[in-house]
Amino acid sequence: ALALKKIPGLQNFYYFREVDSTNRFAKEVENSAVFAETQSAGRGRIGRKWESQRGGLYVSFSLNISIPVNEIPKLTLLAGVAVAKTLEDYEARIKWPNDVLINDKKVSGILSEFVGEELSARVIMGIGINVKNKIPGHLRDKAISLKEIDESVSITDIFVRLCTNLSELMKRYPSEWKSILGEWKRLSSTIGKHVVIEAGGRKYRGMAIDIDLDGGLIVRTEHGNEKIISGECFYTSY
Numbered sequence: 184a185l186a187l188k189k190i191p192g193l194q195n196f197y198y199f200r201e202v203d204s205t206n207r208f209a210k211e212v213e214n215s216a217v218f219a220e221t222q223s224a225g226r227g228r229i230g231r232k233w234e235s236q237r238g239g240l241y242v243s244f245s246l247n248i249s250i251p252v253n254e255i256p257k258l259t260l261l262a263g264v265a266v267a268k269t270l271e272d273y274e275a276r277i278k279w280p281n282d283v284l285i286n287d288k289k290v291s292g293i294l295s296e297f298v299g300e301e302l303s304a305r306v307i308m309g310i311g312i313n314v315k316n317k318i319p320g321h322l323r324d325k326a327i328s329l330k331e332i333d334e335s336v337s338i339t340d341i342f343v344r345l346c347t348n349l350s351e352l353m354k355r356y357p358s359e360w361k362s363i364l365g366e367w368k369r370l371s372s373t374i375g376k377h378v379v380i381e382a383g384g385r386k387y388r389g390m391a392i393d394i395d396l397d398g399g400l401i402v403r404t405e406h407g408n409e410k411i412i413s414g415e416c417f418y419t420s421y
């Protein structure tokens with residue numbers, strides 16, 4: 184409870200043994216953190232499913248900061264920094280835009296959504312972290328749970344650290360956005376990699392060289408430097 188109180192504006196805490204999706208619920212409440220032991224319909228991006236067995240951490244923050252919708256990608260990056268810092272002892276790294284990996288396997292996913300108008304949206308920040316949950320068979324080679332590297336890991340510890348990091352970052356947003364981006368770069372595995380990005384029906388191939396102030400990834404392609412705001416990122420070897 185103490186950790187949650189530090190998050191600016193946060194007033195309510197909803198705790199579910201089971202819910203369909205904490206993001207779905209969070210859209211209906213304001214200034215709240217929504218926590219579930221398990222989700223029956225956990226959501227990823229673009230209609231994908233987030234596996235949410237018991238033992239994982241599933242939380243959504245409904246934050247009454249109203250920002251223009253085009254700033255939402257920045258908050259996804261900010262949430263990635265909060266998760267990567269929380270899991271820094273496990274050498275977690277961010278993969279642009281919204282995955283956190285350990286040993287190249289996904290340990291966490293972030294789903295930022297909004298409610299409201301184009302110019303003043305309320306933000307829903309959904310975070311899933313595989314802590315002690317079982318990874319279903321079909322995801323074994325691309326997903327990892329913290330218990331595989333640390334048998335004594337505790338959901339409560341991870342949750343408290345996540346809230347502390349998130350509150351610290353939210354207090355610095357937007358005034359210290361540049362330094363938050365600096366931390367993103369330090370904790371990211373994407374800059375300097377050869378990537379293929381699928382975005383808006385296009386494929387960009389090249390070297391990820393930087394992240395700009397809007398949170399767009401800059402990729403040096405054969406057409407020059409191109410900026411991509413969101414998409415699907417794959418690492419390639421050339």
Ligand code: BTX
Nearest residue numbers: 204205206225226227228233234242292293309310311326
């Ligand atoms: P994403 O669309 O980037 O990733 C979804 C993909 O990740 C799936 O298609 C699958 O391949 C893989 N995947 C599914 N479940 C897991 C898992 N548990 N661990 C690792 N990989 C997995 C990422 O979407 C955003 C996920 C946000 C989840 C949180 S949980 C709390 C909140 N409530 C809610 O419904 N969603 C968010």
